[in-house]
Amino acid sequence: MKELKTLLIVIFFTLFLYWGIEPFAHSKLNPPVEPANYDFAAEDIALAKTNLEKANANLEKAKKVGLDDMVKNAQNEVEIAKTSLDRYSSFWSDINAIDLKAGDATNGELAFQASCMGCHSLKAGGYEPLVSEAEGSEMYGVNPPDLSSAGKIYDDKFLAALIKNPVMALKVDHKFDFEYAGEAIHPMTPFYGAGTKDDLNAEIADIVAYLKAVAPKEELSTKAVFMDACSRCHDVKYDEVYVGGNREKLNEYMGMTPPDLSMYIRSRSNEYLHNFINDTQKMLVGTSMPRVGLTKEAEDKVIAYMESVGDSKKDEREKISIYVMIYFVILAVFAGLWKRKIWSKLH
Amino acid sequence: MAHIKKATSLGDWFEQRLAVKKVWNVLAGEYWIPKNISFLWAMGVILLTLFILLLVSGLMLMCYYKPDALLAFDSVNKTIMQEVEYGWLWRNIHAVAASVTFLIIYIHTLTGIYYRSYKNGREMIWLSGILLMVLYSAEAFSGYMLPWGQMSYWAAQVITQLFGGIPFIGDAVVEWIRGDYAVSDPTLTRFFMLHVCLLPLLIIVAIVLHFYTLRVPHVNNLTGEEIDFDLEGEKYLQGDTKGSKVIPFWPGFLAKDFYYVAIFMVFFFYLVGFNYNFAMDPINFDPANSLKTPAHIYPEWYFLWEYEILRGFFFDVGPLKAADIGLIGFAFSLVSLAFIPWLDRNNVVAPAHESKGFFIWFWVLVVNMILLSIFGKLPVDGTVLGISNTYIGFVLTMIYMLEILVVLPAVTIAERKRR
Numbered sequence: 084m085k086e087l088k089t090l091l092i093v094i095f096f097t098l099f100l101y102w103g104i105e106p107f108a109h110s111k112l113n114p115p116v117e118p119a120n121y122d123f124a125a126e127d128i129a130l131a132k133t134n135l136e137k138a139n140a141n142l143e144k145a146k147k148v149g150l151d152d153m154v155k156n157a158q159n160e161v162e163i164a165k166t167s168l169d170r171y172s173s174f175w176s177d178i179n180a181i182d183l184k185a186g187d188a189t190n191g192e193l194a195f196q197a198s199c200m201g202c203h204s205l206k207a208g209g210y211e212p213l214v215s216e217a218e219g220s221e222m223y224g225v226n227p228p229d230l231s232s233a234g235k236i237y238d239d240k241f242l243a244a245l246i247k248n249p250v251m252a253l254k255v256d257h258k259f260d261f262e263y264a265g266e267a268i269h270p271m272t273p274f275y276g277a278g279t280k281d282d283l284n285a286e287i288a289d290i291v292a293y294l295k296a297v298a299p300k301e302e303l304s305t306k307a308v309f310m311d312a313c314s315r316c317h318d319v320k321y322d323e324v325y326v327g328g329n330r331e332k333l334n335e336y337m338g339m340t341p342p343d344l345s346m347y348i349r350s351r352s353n354e355y356l357h358n359f360i361n362d363t364q365k366m367l368v369g370t371s372m373p374r375v376g377l378t379k380e381a382e383d384k385v386i387a388y389m390e391s392v393g394d395s396k397k398d399e400r401e402k403i404s405i406y407v408m409i410y411f412v413i414l415a416v417f418a419g420l421w422k423r424k425i426w427s428k429l430h
Numbered sequence: 431m432a433h434i435k436k437a438t439s440l441g442d443w444f445e446q447r448l449a450v451k452k453v454w455n456v457l458a459g460e461y462w463i464p465k466n467i468s469f470l471w472a473m474g475v476i477l478l479t480l481f482i483l484l485l486v487s488g489l490m491l492m493c494y495y496k497p498d499a500l501l502a503f504d505s506v507n508k509t510i511m512q513e514v515e516y517g518w519l520w521r522n523i524h525a526v527a528a529s530v531t532f533l534i535i536y537i538h539t540l541t542g543i544y545y546r547s548y549k550n551g552r553e554m555i556w557l558s559g560i561l562l563m564v565l566y567s568a569e570a571f572s573g574y575m576l577p578w579g580q581m582s583y584w585a586a587q588v589i590t591q592l593f594g595g596i597p598f599i600g601d602a603v604v605e606w607i608r609g610d611y612a613v614s615d616p617t618l619t620r621f622f623m624l625h626v627c628l629l630p631l632l633i634i635v636a637i638v639l640h641f642y643t644l645r646v647p648h649v650n651n652l653t654g655e656e657i658d659f660d661l662e663g664e665k666y667l668q669g670d671t672k673g674s675k676v677i678p679f680w681p682g683f684l685a686k687d688f689y690y691v692a693i694f695m696v697f698f699f700y701l702v703g704f705n706y707n708f709a710m711d712p713i714n715f716d717p718a719n720s721l722k723t724p725a726h727i728y729p730e731w732y733f734l735w736e737y738e739i740l741r742g743f744f745f746d747v748g749p750l751k752a753a754d755i756g757l758i759g760f761a762f763s764l765v766s767l768a769f770i771p772w773l774d775r776n777n778v779v780a781p782a783h784e785s786k787g788f789f790i791w792f793w794v795l796v797v798n799m800i801l802l803s804i805f806g807k808l809p810v811d812g813t814v815l816g817i818s819n820t821y822i823g824f825v826l827t828m829i830y831m832l833e834i835l836v837v838l839p840a841v842t843i844a845e846r847k848r849r
Contacts, residue, residue: 085468086468086469089468089469089470090469093470093537096796096800097533099800100731100800100803100804101708103800103801103803103804103807104708104731104734104803104804104807105707105708107804108804108807108808111808111809111812112725112726112807112808112809321507321508321512342716345507345508346507346715346716346717347715349507349712349715350712350713350714350715350716351712352712393715395512396511396512396518399518400518400519400522400703401703401704403516403519403703404699404700404702404703404704405703407695407699407702407703408696408699408700408703411692411693411695411696411699412696414692414695415689415692415693415696418685418688418689418691418692419689421685421688421689422685422686422688422689425681425682425685426682426685426686428671428672429465429671429672429677429682430672
């Protein structure tokens with residue numbers, strides 16, 4: 084009984100130490116964020132609001148310190164956060180006005196021919212690429228994607244948002260001029276209308292309907308989703324996946340070499356990856372990686388693929404560990420019996 | 431020379447040449463351990479088990495590991511973790527065993543302090559134990575570099591830079607240790623040498639020394655009673671096994687230890703299979719990048735309390751820079767426990783709960799070391815309960831210094847005068 088008390092004390096202090104250096108310290112090192120939200124309108128507005136609150140709190144702090152430069156910077160941040168909130172609010176209310184249900188796929192194909200196929204191929208609909216991968220990346224930095232499965236892996240509303248204003252939907256307005264007026268112009272231009280209908284929004288709904296109509300009906304493999312959504316920028320060398328096209332142009336366009344994702348399932352947690360892919364600016368402010376607008380289902384697949392590469396022995400590990408633990412439980416029983424036998428002569 | 435006769439059995443053949451029985455009796459059969467002990471006395475054997483696990487898994491890993499800055503990361507994370515059959519198992523065992531070894535070392539050491547087992551002839555046990563702790567620290571640090579991830583690289587950068595604080599020759603020493611102006615390929619290769627050759631050799635020698643130092647004064651017991659081991663051993667040999675206060679190392683002591691080791695291994699393999707992140711920091715799964723400093727740099731958990739002492743001083747005192755004071759504090763904390771037998775000014779060997787002052791001192795020390803560890807991981811610019819981490823770290827550091835250098839002698843002197 085006395086030993087039990089000692090054991091409990093040892094366990095208590097060990098757990099106290101563990102709690103302090105793992106969950107507690109990690110919550111301080113990586114402050115918690117709102118969970119990923121796949122309603123991108125709600126996500127963007129919530130983040131903009133959080134950023135505004137933070138900027139206001141920083142302004143308060145700066146005022147307390149009382150340094151002019153600090154206050155000026157903090158005020159500037161507040162202005163930026165306010166602009167951002169206004170921009171996203173009006174942008175998404177614009178997008179919400181689009182009636183996606185009314186989309187007509189047949190007319191969407193015509194609009195696609197008029198406005199999209201200059202840059203995008205769509206093999207599933209019979210539209211082969213006009214230029215090679217290398218030429219594509221040389222012209223645009225990143226080769227424009229083939230849209231065969233876009234209607235399946237990306238969120239409908241996100242697609243509409245992307246067509247209407249790529250810079251806002253992709254959340255790269257810190258890098259490109261969102262009004263398409265200055266020098267930094269995103270390679271994908273906003274949709275100006277294809278001339279098939281008078282209403283721009285109706286045409287956007289049609290294009291989305293068309294992308295959904297041609298998208299594959301069967302389940303995509305985890306790797307297929309990853310290849311479609313991520314592999315134009317990211318290598319996964321442990322699975323021999325390498326970006327095609329002109330690497331130098333890609334690096335120049337992104338500002339750095341996009342990291343190899345082989346071990347990202349280990350270096351970032353599952354949760355971090357979800358939050359990051361869902362809203363890149365939430366986790367890494369100022370990153371040039373766009374928010375790509377994957378649906379929850381597609382994002383699960385991307386992360387499952389990363390796990391299958393970076394943690395390929397997970398099933399084996401868990402199975403073997405259970406067996407070994409059972410082995411030692413049995414051994415402990417026998418060792419206990421043997422101990423009792425030996426000690427029956429000693430006590 | 432001994433007179434060799436024709437052997438009557440294989441055992442006899444060896445007996446005549448190696449005196450096997452005598453050696454066995456010295457090492458185990460008649461090596462007496464007090465009967466009055468708890469599971470805390472099993473930590474030594476658990477540590478030995480962990481050392482064997484480290485040695486075997488380390489040899490397995492060395493079959494595929496490449497000590498080259500260009501190849502190291504992939505040889506660990508691709509070849510060993512994914513391609514080699516059960517390579518992940520060896521790697522997880524190695525990493526988790528390294529981390530858990532320190533947990534057990536701390537329990538083992540604190541047990542020694544609690545029962546005041548370092549006095550009255552047991553000083554050499556204590557010193558060889560502290561030597562082992564320091565060698566294990568060097569071993570752990572050099573091993574942590576080998577996967578060549580971000581934390582490997584930056585921890586090496588920070589820790590090797592510490593030697594720059596040595597007066598006059600600091601910069602030259604740093605360069606000499608690294609083999610380059612910055613941590614790079616030659617640094618990795620020489621730390622590989624330290625990790626797989628020089629340090630393990632020294633550790634094995636120190637383990638043998640540690641066992642040897644135990645042989646004469648024998649192990650302490652739950653009450654600190656001074657036992658006449660020869661007399662009690664004789665009693666045991668004459669058949670009074672129940673009346674004797676001692677048990678032989680084999681089978682009495684080891685029978686108990688095997689049982690504890692088996693239970694411990696269940697916990698160990700739970701960590702290996704399901705909870706290993708504490709032993710393999712996620713940041714270290716990003717390849718080393720000399721151009722990109724991680725947002726937070728912190729050592730493995732078992733160095734955190736020393737690390738917090740290192741950064742505990744944030745102000746200059748006279749000609750001494752804050753960093754230099756921190757460095758002195760850090761160097762002191764590494765070896766501070768070695769002085770305990772002499773800072774304890776009383777000659778009593780008894781569990782802490784028999785002396786109020788010592789008891790309180792002990793638990794303050796334990797809680798202080800845990801808090802130092804926790805704050806060693808927190809970012810310096812943060813706050814806890816509204817107080818800046820920098821100040822808390824400084825206060826904790828001062829408490830540690832005072833505990834060891836002032837409170838322990840004071841408490842034990844008072845204790846001596848009372849009796």
